[in-house]
Amino acid sequence: MSEAPDATVRILVVDDHAVVRAGLLALLEGEPGFAVVGETGDGMEAARLAQRLRPDVVLMDLRLTDGTGSGEGEDGIEATRRITAAVPGVRVVVLTSYRAQGDVVGAMEAGARGYVLKAGPPEELFRAVRTAATGGTVLAPEAAERLAGQVSDPGAALSERETQVIRLLAQGHSNRDIAAALFLSEATVKTHLVRIYRKLGTENRASTVSEAVRLGLIQLG
Incomplete structure (x- = not known):
């Protein structure tokens, strides 16, 4: 495991699959220096929790479905945009199974400070959370390649x-x-x-x- 940072990183976990959320909570709570302060499977609720709880980092699933039955659900990119606009200082790290170039660019344009694949090693996730908490940006290698391709693909955004x-x-x-x-x-x-x-x-x-x-x-x- 990584060395504990000087201060505890407060994390809000957003994923619309309860089993995935439970796994992330267990993984993050087992890492020194991390504390999960909230969880939700809904993008709009994530924005409300971010405003109330003021976490250091929001770990955001890219693909969210509407769990409210209202038909007003928003995806992870929209939720990221909402959170970064409404809660200055809160950093968002996108966690996803997808590697599409448009998703990478869209997430970064929305204000995400990291893009990590769910299939990656836990250490990559930990590093992304810590780096985002200190104001840095971390991209999974596959995501960095796709972001670099934006120059040759005008529609990637x-x-x-x-x-x-x-x-x-x-x-x-x-x-x-x-x-x-x-x-x-x-x-x-x-x-x-x-x-x-x-x-x-x-x-x-x-x-x-x-x-x-x-x-x-x-x-x-």
Whole structure:
């Protein structure tokens, strides 16, 4: 195990799978210098807990599902963005099974200070948490490679959710239809569209679909 730091790192664990959460809690509580101060499987609840508990680090699952039944759930990138905007000083480390370039870039753009794969060794997770707690940034080697590829892939900054929105957009669906298909509110869909327009440099639905096809983000037909 790693040497204990001078001060205890307070951690909030966010993962929508209870069994995974339990495993993370056992792993983190067994490491000297770590203290888990809260846990949740919901992104919106994570933001509320972060504001109330003021942890040093939020360990965030990238893929969150709506466990409230409200249809208003948000993924780990959206939750990260919400937390980093509302709670200055709290660092987010994304923990995921996915290695998609868009996810890496989206997480870092949202303010994450680390991107660690669940399949990696515990020491990699511990290092990421400690580094984030002191203001540094840590990427799993696979994530660093994908982040470096952003220069040659202009569409890499799109999150998976944003890509889903574009696919439905290309099929001619209205904001209401997209919201229903993705279990989101219409306001959230509009927010996604604004971000998509900004990232792709487009101004309307038609040009967005055209640019997404040009970049190979979606295929028509």
